[in-house]
Amino acid sequence: MKSEIVIIGAGGHAKVCIELLKAQGDLVAFCIGSADSSDTCLGVPVLKSDEHLTTLRREGYSKVFVAIGSNALRNRLAKTATDLGYELVNAFSPSAVISPSAKIGKGVAIMAGAVVNAEATIDDLCIINTGATVDHDCQIGRAAHIAPQSALAGNVHIGKESFVGIGTKIIPSICVGECVMIGAGSVVISNVDSKTTVVGVPAKAINII
Ligand SMILES: CC(C)(COP(=O)(O)OP(=O)(O)OC[C@H]1O[C@@H](n2cnc3c(N)ncnc32)[C@H](O)[C@@H]1OP(=O)(O)O)[C@@H](O)C(=O)NCCC(=O)NCCS
Incomplete structure (x- = not known):
């Protein structure tokens, strides 16, 4: 082999x-x-x-x-x-900071400067992109992508195949559904239904995928 x-x-x-x-x-x-x-x-x-x-x-x-x-x-x-x-x-940057208590699946990319904090769960095939932060107890679903410089506060849930656009901020305990698109620079302060695109500050739905 x-x-x-x-x-x-x-x-x-x-x-x-x-x-x-x-x-x-x-x-x-x-x-x-x-x-x-x-x-x-x-x-x-x-x-x-x-x-x-x-x-x-x-x-x-x-x-x-x-x-x-x-x-x-x-x-x-x-x-x-x-x-x-x-x-x-898996492909982890040596300059990513990954908590020893985080659970990380398979096929995951964690880029330079990213931080994954205590007891966060990153499912298979996720991308935690450059400089993104995923705080304690967050759960990131299969094949989701947290784009560069996004910041997820504690206990945020992201559904499978969802995309968190570059520079997004999400406040604690928010649930984002599956196959969601969050536009660049958004601030998410309420839960997001599956298959929705949201943008802006605060983030609002613009269309259904
Ligand atoms: C959200 C997004 C996917 C929408 O793309 P789209 O479907 O092509 O939408 P459009 O560009 O036609 O924009 C639709 C409307 O939403 C607005 N909009 C789009 N993205 C926005 C954003 N990030 N913040 C605020 N408003 C946004 C547009 O101004 C437009 O408003 P209007 O109808 O009043 O003119 C895209 O704009 C975006 O933010 N992508 C993130 C890309 C990214 O982070 N890549 C990182 C790769 S590592």
């Missing part, structure tokens, strides 16, 4: 994740991109079809990191990979 990691994705988010994995001491073998991807991604060769996931598995690769920004697509491709027998690995 090969120990090198296969990255699904070959765009900007993949570049950041490759650097996180290398900083952890992992080796990255290939990125899997699409027909219009560049030939390399941060020096890593790009294979231009999802079919390579199957071929590489047969060749003995068993570790994968899904570096796709879209929450729904990241979740779907992770299922494809795990169904093929791949294991999802």
Whole structure:
């Protein structure tokens, strides 16, 4: 079995994740991109079809990191990979601060300067992006994305595949549903229903997805 990691994705988010994995001491073998991807991604060769996931598995690769920004697509491709027998690995920046009492799932990216505080739970496939803070007892659902410089106060719940836009603030004990989009710079002071887009200060719904 090969120990090198296969990255699904070959765009900007993949570049950041490759650097996180290398900083952890992992080796990255290939990125899997699409027909219009560049030939390399941060020096890593790009294979231009999802079919390579199957071929590489047969060749003995068993570790994968899904570096796709879209929450729904990241979740779907992770299922494809795990169904093929791949294991999802984590990518944590050495300059992230992660509480020893936090529970972190698989396939999670935690970027530079992010803070995850006591007894927070980060489910599989989440992105805790650059400089984001997730305070005590927060629960972040599967394949959610907390964008850079967002701040979640204590005991905030974020549903699966929800996106918290860059620079958002969320006050304590707020519940955000599933597949929610929170616009950049929002301040969330009340609960948000699933499949809603909210923006502004305070955040208000602008449409239903
Ligand atoms: C919320 C968001 C997804 C909406 O995008 P969209 O569906 O294309 O919406 P539009 O740009 O058509 O805007 C719709 C309305 O909401 C307003 N709006 C959009 N984003 C807003 C925001 N962040 N704050 C306040 N108002 C916002 C627009 O001004 C517009 O208002 P109007 O109808 O009065 O003109 C997007 O604006 C956004 O904030 N994305 C966050 C991106 C991000 O954080 N990326 C980080 C990647 S790591």
